[in-house]
Amino acid sequence: MKLRRVAVIGGGHTPFVTHSPNTSLELLAEASMDAIVNSNISPKDIQAINCGNVLGDFTDGQGMIQSYLANDIGCNNVPATRFEGACATGTIAVRDAAMLVAAGVYDIMLVCGVEKATAMDTALATRTFAMFSDSRYENPAGFTFPAVFAMLCHLYSSHYDIPLEKLKEQMAQVSVQSHFYGAKNPNAQFQKELTTEKVLAGPMVTTPLQLMDCCPFTDGAAAVVIASEDVAKKLTDKPVYIAGTGQASSGHLASQYKYLPRIRAREISVKQAYKMAGIGPEDVDICELHDCFSIASIIAAESLGFAEFGTAGQLWEKGDTRIGGKIPINISGGLKSKGHPLGATGISQVYEVTKQLRGELTDQGRQVDGAKVGLVDTLGGDGIIVNLVLKRD
Amino acid sequence: MKYKIDFRTYSNALKKNQLLGLKCSSCGCITCPPKMVCQECASTEQEIIELSGQGKITTFTTTYVASLGREAEVPYTLVMVALDEGPWISGNLIDMDPAKITMDVIGRRVTMGHKVFHGDLYSSDEAAYPVFSFS
Numbered sequence: 001m002k003l004r005r006v007a008v009i010g011g012g013h014t015p016f017v018t019h020s021p022n023t024s025l026e027l028l029a030e031a032s033m034d035a036i037v038n039s040n041i042s043p044k045d046i047q048a049i050n051c052g053n054v055l056g057d058f059t060d061g062q063g064m065i066q067s068y069l070a071n072d073i074g075c076n077n078v079p080a081t082r083f084e085g086a087c088a089t090g091t092i093a094v095r096d097a098a099m100l101v102a103a104g105v106y107d108i109m110l111v112c113g114v115e116k117a118t119a120m121d122t123a124l125a126t127r128t129f130a131m132f133s134d135s136r137y138e139n140p141a142g143f144t145f146p147a148v149f150a151m152l153c154h155l156y157s158s159h160y161d162i163p164l165e166k167l168k169e170q171m172a173q174v175s176v177q178s179h180f181y182g183a184k185n186p187n188a189q190f191q192k193e194l195t196t197e198k199v200l201a202g203p204m205v206t207t208p209l210q211l212m213d214c215c216p217f218t219d220g221a222a223a224v225v226i227a228s229e230d231v232a233k234k235l236t237d238k239p240v241y242i243a244g245t246g247q248a249s250s251g252h253l254a255s256q257y258k259y260l261p262r263i264r265a266r267e268i269s270v271k272q273a274y275k276m277a278g279i280g281p282e283d284v285d286i287c288e289l290h291d292c293f294s295i296a297s298i299i300a301a302e303s304l305g306f307a308e309f310g311t312a313g314q315l316w317e318k319g320d321t322r323i324g325g326k327i328p329i330n331i332s333g334g335l336k337s338k339g340h341p342l343g344a345t346g347i348s349q350v351y352e353v354t355k356q357l358r359g360e361l362t363d364q365g366r367q368v369d370g371a372k373v374g375l376v377d378t379l380g381g382d383g384i385i386v387n388l389v390l391k392r393d
Numbered sequence: 394m395k396y397k398i399d400f401r402t403y404s405n406a407l408k409k410n411q412l413l414g415l416k417c418s419s420c421g422c423i424t425c426p427p428k429m430v431c432q433e434c435a436s437t438e439q440e441i442i443e444l445s446g447q448g449k450i451t452t453f454t455t456t457y458v459a460s461l462g463r464e465a466e467v468p469y470t471l472v473m474v475a476l477d478e479g480p481w482i483s484g485n486l487i488d489m490d491p492a493k494i495t496m497d498v499i500g501r502r503v504t505m506g507h508k509v510f511h512g513d514l515y516s517s518d519e520a521a522y523p524v525f526s527f528s
Contacts, residue, residue: 127461127515136400137426140510140520141484142456142463147471150454155473158452158499206456207494254473255432257451257481 003102005229007239008390010039011351016189016220016339018118024053024060027221028114029072031344035110035223036073040235043074046225047106050097051082052089052113052343055128059119075110083343086132087292088380089113090222090346095245095386097226107231112223113348115341125217132381134252146214146293148253148382150206153295156261160310168208170313171294172199175212175336177316178291182333184366189218189339213294218339222347224354240354244277244389246270253382266303269385270377274305277389279373281305284389286356286368287327288349289377291334300377301329304387328368331356346378350388357392397439398427400520407507407521412446414480415439425480432480446505447528448476450498455491462513470494474503474525484523502528 012034014020014027022030028051036043051066062068066080083093090113097109117125129145153171157164176196182188194212202211232239246269250256256264274280281304289304291297301312306327315321321329332338332352335345353374361367376388398413403426406413414425419436425444430437451473459467468491475481485508486494503525511519 123459123461123464126458127513130460131515135516136403136520137522138483139516140522141471141524142460142466142469142510143471143483144456144458144460146458147454147456150456151452151471151473154454154496154499155452158496164496203457205458206454208454251428252483254426254481254483255428257473257475 004104005241006098006101006226007229007232007241008224008350008354009227009232009236009239011035011222011224011354012038013187013222013348013351014220015187016218016341018189018219020116020219024056024062024114024116025065025068025072027116027219028065028069028112031221031223032069032073032110032112035112035225039225041108041225045108046075046078046110048078048100048109049075049080050093050109050111051080052093052347053082054084054086054089054115054342055117058124058128059116069112085384086380087290087340087342087345088378088384088386089343091349091376091378091386091388092247092346092384094224094226094346094350094388095247098242098245101226101228108225108227110223110225111347112221113343113346114221115343116219117217117341118219138252144206146206146209149293149295150209151253152261152299153208156295156299159261162310164208167313168200169196170298170317171213172196173316174291174294174297175199177321178330178334178337181331181366182337184364185333185338186364188333188337189216190337209293209295215292215335215340218341220339220341220344222344222351224347224350238358240357241391241393242388243391244273244275246272246387248385250383261299262309263299263303263385265383266300266377266379266385270304270387273387273389277391279389283373284327284375285371285373286331286353287329287375287377288332288334288352289329290379291330291336292340292379294336296379297329304375304377323366323368331366331368346376346386349376349378350390353390357390394437396427396429397441401518403427404521407523408509410446410505410507412444412505412523414442414444416442423478423480425476425478425482444476444478447502448474449500449502450486451475451481453486453494453498455494468492472525482523484525487524488526504528
C-alpha cells in the first residue's frame with residue numbers, strides 16, 4: 001500500500017475555561033468552523049469527521065455528538081466517528097485520520113474534540129475520571145486518577161533514590177514553568193504565573209500531589225483539518241506534515257510491575273513515531289507532552305528520550321525546558337495551565353505545535369525560533385499513549 | 394472461550410480471604426489478578442492457584458479527595474504490594490492512621506485481608522478488594 005504524505009492545513013481552538021456557557025456541541029462546532037475557515041475550505045469539502053469526546057454522556061447527557069456536529073456545521077451525512085481513549089482521545093482521532101488520508105481513503109478530514117468537565121462537580125468528575133482505571137481490580141479499593149500518578153510519584157522517588165522533598169521541588173518547578181507560558185497564552189484557562197512556594201503551599205489532593213501539581217477540570221474544544229499533500233499544497237503555503245505516528249495500550253497499573261515507574265506503552269509508541277519520521281529525540285525542537293500531573297512531565301520526558309531515566313527533573317531545574325533551552329516543553333502552558341478538556345487536549349497539542357512550526361506565536365511572546373520538528377505526546381488513564389511527529393519542509 | 398477465573402469467582406474467593414491467580418502451564422508465570430491468558434506469554438493453558446497474600450509494599454498514596462458517594466471514606470491509603478510469588482496487586486493499607494503514612498512504609502511486609510465495595514450508580518455488582526496490614 002503506497003502511503004501519501006499528510007498535512008495539517010488549519011486549526012481552531014476555543015478558549016479553555018471553567019463553566020463555559022455553551023454546550024459541548026456548540027464548543028465543538030465553533031472550533032471546527034474556525035479550522036475549516038482557516039484551511040480555506042468550506043464544510044462541504046470535508047469528507048469524514050473524527051471526533052473526540054470522552055464524557056459527553058455525563059456532562060451534557062449527549063452521546064453520539066459526532067453525528068450532531070456533522071449536521072450542525074453543514075457536513076451533511078458525512079461519516080462521523082467518535083473516539084474514546086480517556087485523555088489520549090484527541091490524538092487517537094488525529095492518528096486515525098492521518099492513516100485514512102495517507103492510505104487514500106479520504107483527501108480531507110476534520111478532526112475535532114471537546115470536553116465540558118466542569119459541568120460535573122468535583123465528586124462526579126472524580127468518579128468519572130476514576131473510570132480510566134480498572135473497574136474490577138482498581139476502582140473498588142478507591143482508585144482515583146490522581147492516585148495513580150501519586151503512587152507513581154512515590155515509586156519514582158523510591159526507585160531512583162531521590163529524596164521526596166527534592167523531587168517535590170523539581171515537580172513544583174514543572175508547574176511554575178507551565179504557568180509561566182500559560183500566562184502568555186490567551187486560550188489558557190489559567191493565565192497567572194506561580195512560584196514554587198505557592199505550589200508547595202497548596203492543599204493536598206492525594207499524597208504527595210498538591211493542587212498545583214494537578215491539571216484542572218476544563219471546558220473547551222479544538223479542531224484541525226488534515227489533507228493529503230497535493231490537496232494541502234493547493235490550500236496553504238504552510239502545510240505541517242504528520243511525519244510519524246505511534247500508539248500503544250497497557251493493562252492496569254499493577255500489571256505493569258516489571259516496568260514501573262517507566263510507562264512501557266510510551267516507549268513503544270514514541271519509538272514507532274520517531275522511526276516513521278526518521279528522527280530521534282535530539283531532533284525535536286518543540287514538545288507538547290502530557291503533564292496531567294507535574295510528576296507525569298518528568299516521567300514522560302525520560303521515556304521520550306530527553307533525559308536519562310531518573311534525571312528528567314533536572315531539565316526543569318536547569319531551565320532546559322524553556323524557550324532557548326535544550327528541549328522547549330509545553331510552551332502552551334500544557335495541561336496544567338492551559339487546561340485539560342479530555343477529548344480536545346490531543347488536538348490542542350497538535351494545534352499548538354502547528355502554530356510553532358508555522359512561526360505564528362511571536363505576538364504572544366512564546367515562539368521557539370526556527371522550530372521545524374515537533375513532538376506530541378498524549379496519555380490516557382493508566383494505559384493508552386499516542387505520539388505524533390510534526391514537521392515543516 | 395470463557396475465563397478460567399472470572400471476576401465474580403475472584404471476588405467471591407476474596408471474600409473468604411482467598412487470593413486466586415493463574416499459573417501458566419507453558420511458561421510457569423503467575424498472573425494475579427487473573428486475566429483471560431498468561432501475563433507473560435499469552436497462553437490459555439492456565440492452572441488455578443491460590444496465592445499466599447503475603448508481600449511487601451512498593452508504593453502508596455493517601456487520598457483526600459473522594460469519588461462521588463465515597464466521601465465518608467477519606468482519607469484512605471492505597472498501596473501496591475509486590476506479592477512473594479511475583480505479581481503486584483493493589484488495595485488499601487489499614488491498621489495505621491492514613492495521615493501518618495510516609496515513605497517509610499515502602500518495603501514493609503504485609504498480609505492480605507479483604508473489604509467489600511457495595512457498588513454505586515456506575516457499577517452493577519459488589520466487588521471485594523484486598524486490604525493489607527503489617528505482618
